[in-house]
Amino acid sequence: METKITSFCLFLAMMRLSPAEELKRNLTGVVGGNITLPDPLMEEGFILDAGKANNLAMVTEGNLKILDDKFNNKLLWNKDSGLFTITDLQKIDSGVYKIDDKKREISFSYSLSVYDAAPTPAVETRTVSSDSCWLICSVDKPTSLMWYKDEEIQNQSSSAVSLPITVYRQDRDSSYRCVAANPAENKTLHVNVTTSCWFIKTESGDKRIYWITPLVSVGFVIIIAFITFMMKQRYLGKKTSDRQTQDPAKEPEVLYTPILIKDKRQTELQEENIPESSGTSDRNNLTTIYAKLEHPNPGRA
Numbered sequence: 001m002e003t004k005i006t007s008f009c010l011f012l013a014m015m016r017l018s019p020a021e022e023l024k025r026n027l028t029g030v031v032g033g034n035i036t037l038p039d040p041l042m043e044e045g046f047i048l049d050a051g052k053a054n055n056l057a058m059v060t061e062g063n064l065k066i067l068d069d070k071f072n073n074k075l076l077w078n079k080d081s082g083l084f085t086i087t088d089l090q091k092i093d094s095g096v097y098k099i100d101d102k103k104r105e106i107s108f109s110y111s112l113s114v115y116d117a118a119p120t121p122a123v124e125t126r127t128v129s130s131d132s133c134w135l136i137c138s139v140d141k142p143t144s145l146m147w148y149k150d151e152e153i154q155n156q157s158s159s160a161v162s163l164p165i166t167v168y169r170q171d172r173d174s175s176y177r178c179v180a181a182n183p184a185e186n187k188t189l190h191v192n193v194t195t196s197c198w199f200i201k202t203e204s205g206d207k208r209i210y211w212i213t214p215l216v217s218v219g220f221v222i223i224i225a226f227i228t229f230m231m232k233q234r235y236l237g238k239k240t241s242d243r244q245t246q247d248p249a250k251e252p253e254v255l256y257t258p259i260l261i262k263d264k265r266q267t268e269l270q271e272e273n274i275p276e277s278s279g280t281s282d283r284n285n286l287t288t289i290y291a292k293l294e295h296p297n298p299g300r301a
Contacts, residue, residue, distance in 0.1 A: 024109040028184040029089040030117050039108040040082030041099050047075070047084055050096040050109065089114045115184040119143055123178055123189060125196045131169045133197030137178035137189070138162040146179045167193050 029035040041047070046058045049068075056068045057075055064077040076085045086093060091114045099108040119139035127134045137145060138161060145163040146156040155165050167176065176191040 024111070027110050027112045029086075029093070029112060029114045030184045031089060031091060031114060032117070033089050034085055034087045035089060035112065036083055036085045037097065037099065037108070037110055038083070039099060041077075041084070041101050042082040043103045045099065045101040045103065048098045048100065050098040052095070056097075086112075091115075113183065115182050118180050118182045118185045118187045120187050121145070121178045121180040121189045123191050123196065126164075128197055133167045133193070134164060135167060135176075135191065135196060136162055136164045137180075139180050144181045146181070148177045148179065149174050167197055172197075 025038070027035055027037075037047075041059050043062070044060055047056050048054060049056055054068060056071050057064055057066045057077070059065075059077065062079060064075075066072050066075060071086075074087055076087065077083070078085070084099070086097075094112055094114045097110045097112060101107065119141055121137050121139055123135055123137050125133065126136055137147060139145065140161070142159045142161055144156070144158050145160050147154045147163060147165040149171065155163055157163050163178070165176070172193060174193075176193055178189045178191065180187050
């Protein structure tokens, strides 16, 4: 009989204690951030720093009264939802907090841990070969680092400032991301492997990339040279044309004077018919067949 009574008393004690145990939660926050305690206090009760056995504030008649001056403007209470929020978290705010609801006769406990913000990861391409690419993810202070391919972890470290991964050509359609994390938060950087590992753009016969690039370069140089040559030729041709227009060459103009050629027999007959000169008076009656060549345009002589 006594055994049954003892068991019943233990059962009642467990029933009384179990809600508090079930409602104890672990919470994490980031320095400079805020944390809202998830359970409400609607009418009357207290919020305490259980680790220091210190009442921080109380709710009575629908109003919040701060009891610890350090929490002025730091501890907020929403009258409509009944939720408490601790703002501007610092590492010294880590500890155990407790909400004591007097109306419902229930308590809620929280173990709060405040961490520095997770560092932002950066990814750098170190080496690229014909079939693989080596990337490295780095942060400015040690933290947990993880490399994901799609949803699968490829490489990880619980505390590191850098973490490498090898990306193979056949995995070009997979998504890659680097995650820097701590218990409070994580920051993710998605990596475009097409940009980071340019070899992925090539096809199965991708050796052609090694000669396509030089050919393109040579072709470009030839085009530039051709354009320069054509512009130079056009410029020289225009310059020559302008010089001819403005200062034409003064080539000597050849003008011909028509010469009348008579038949020899006519000349002989004429000579036979010419009378012998008897003196000066007779010479004046002679007819001159040809005296001298004259320029048809005396002005140009």
